[in-house]
Amino acid sequence: MPITTVSSRFPHFAASVPGWLANLLYYVMAVLPAAYVLLTIKELWRLQRSLALSFVFLFAGLFALIRFGPAYGMVRQQDLFAIVGAALTLYVFFIGFRALRPPSRPRYQHSGLAGIHAQALFTRLTAHMQKHQPFLKDDLTLDVLAAQLEVPPHQLSQAINQTTGSNFFSLVNTYRVETVKARLTDAAYANYSIMGIANDCGFRSKSSFNKIFKEMTGETPSAFQHKGLSPSVRTP
Numbered sequence: 001m002p003i004t005t006v007s008s009r010f011p012h013f014a015a016s017v018p019g020w021l022a023n024l025l026y027y028v029m030a031v032l033p034a035a036y037v038l039l040t041i042k043e044l045w046r047l048q049r050s051l052a053l054s055f056v057f058l059f060a061g062l063f064a065l066i067r068f069g070p071a072y073g074m075v076r077q078q079d080l081f082a083i084v085g086a087a088l089t090l091y092v093f094f095i096g097f098r099a100l101r102p103p104s105r106p107r108y109q110h111s112g113l114a115g116i117h118a119q120a121l122f123t124r125l126t127a128h129m130q131k132h133q134p135f136l137k138d139d140l141t142l143d144v145l146a147a148q149l150e151v152p153p154h155q156l157s158q159a160i161n162q163t164t165g166s167n168f169f170s171l172v173n174t175y176r177v178e179t180v181k182a183r184l185t186d187a188a189y190a191n192y193s194i195m196g197i198a199n200d201c202g203f204r205s206k207s208s209f210n211k212i213f214k215e216m217t218g219e220t221p222s223a224f225q226h227k228g229l230s231p232s233v234r235t236p
Contacts, residue, residue: 054091054094062087065080118158138202142157142168176202177217180198180209181217181224183200183201194221195209198221
């Protein structure tokens with residue numbers, strides 16, 4: 001007998017499943033998605049706040065629909081599973097479109113930032129990054145950096161894109177990797193772990209740090225450190 005069955009297009013546990021097991025599975029199915037939602041909102045808020053807000057509104061709306069829809073006759077109980085699934089599927093496509101869509105040049109044509117001003121702003125940005133090193137904070141966002149320079153975020157994004165051909169995240173990661181490289185080959189940091197140095201330079205995740213470092217340098221952090229440090233200060 002299967003653990004779950006489908007009746008009227010709505011899944012539920014079969015009657016043969018012990019009560020304690022059904023309750024445990026219900027709790028797991030409730031807690032894991034909730035934890036995923038919270039972590040996703042936190043990460044989206046760091047990357048792009050408009051996406052994070054859309055995520056909050058989506059799940060608030062779905063919760064309200066599940067909780068009050070059948071009670072007030074807005075939707076039939078047996079249709080909830082299909083409606084929620086369709087909404088989540090459409091949202092996944094929406095997230096993919098928003099997050100993966102490459103920047104397009106025409107979006108800057110009405111920004112009021114001419115090429116010469118974009119270069120001037122990028123020069124200010126470079127001086128700010130070198131002097132204050134805001135990239136060392138792992139929660140640095142485009143909005144925060146723009147506020148530090150007292151310019152609109154879209155103009156800062158334009159200056160970065162037009163001057164370097166890349167985006168905010170690539171620029172910040174470039175500064176972080178260069179700082180990590182300098183510390184990995186500095187005898188003063190010989191007793192620090194590689195991930196400790198990476199964390200101090202703004203990287204949160206070991207996997208993303210290793211991937212970004214190798215993409216930018218062509219070698220792993222440990223290989224780079226071993227090659228750069230003199231034999232007398234290398235850790236065994």
